[in-house]
Amino acid sequence: MIKENSNRRDFLLNTTKVIGAGLAIAAVPQLFTACESEELVTDMNTNVTTFYVLDLTPHPELLVPGSIKKVKIDGKNADNPIVITHHKDGSFSVVNSICPHMNCAVNLPTDTDSTLACQCHPNHYSTVDGKYVGGPFQGYNLKQYAVGKFDEAKKTLEIKI
Ligand code: FES
Numbered sequence: 712m713i714k715e716n717s718n719r720r721d722f723l724l725n726t727t728k729v730i731g732a733g734l735a736i737a738a739v740p741q742l743f744t745a746c747e748s749e750e751l752v753t754d755m756n757t758n759v760t761t762f763y764v765l766d767l768t769p770h771p772e773l774l775v776p777g778s779i780k781k782v783k784i785d786g787k788n789a790d791n792p793i794v795i796t797h798h799k800d801g802s803f804s805v806v807n808s809i810c811p812h813m814n815c816a817v818n819l820p821t822d823t824d825s826t827l828a829c830q831c832h833p834n835h836y837s838t839v840d841g842k843y844v845g846g847p848f849q850g851y852n853l854k855q856y857a858v859g860k861f862d863e864a865k866k867t868l869e870i871k872i
Pocket of ligand 1: 810811812813814815829830831832833834848
């Protein structure tokens with residue numbers, strides 16, 4: 712009798728574990744899709760372009776023209792933040808936040824018409840294309856990433872990164 716109860720208890724315990732593990736495995740992909748952006752491959756007229764679709768919901772300030780922010784996307788840009796600028800004319804620009812001279816971060820301007828300033832030396836870079844605009848170390852530019860579609864309704868921005 713004791714052994715029968717023990718077997719029944721073991722059976723119930725094992726069944727619960729299996730069901731629990733199954734539910735956990737089934738839920739994992741949904742957790743990722745709920746909080747991660749997805750890759751979009753566009754194949755139109757022989758041009759294959761891969762964009763990363765960035766969800767701007769966690770960055771509501773970037774929905775407003777005249778805003779600028781550093782955003783880190785796991786696994787992209789060598790895990791360094793990118794600088795996303797939503798210009799006053801409604802266009803977007805994306806550049807690296809790391810100065811190529813000696814790998815220092817750049818500071819964000821308070822006005823998107825101004826420049827990105829290196830934190831180590833007085834070099835300045837354009838918010839539009841990351842190009843050098845002044846400072847002692849010429850020949851350095853911030854890497855620029857192409858921008859695709861901004862979907863205002865979905866609050867997403869395509870970035871070729
Ligand atoms: S590290 Fe940026 S200019 Fe030197």
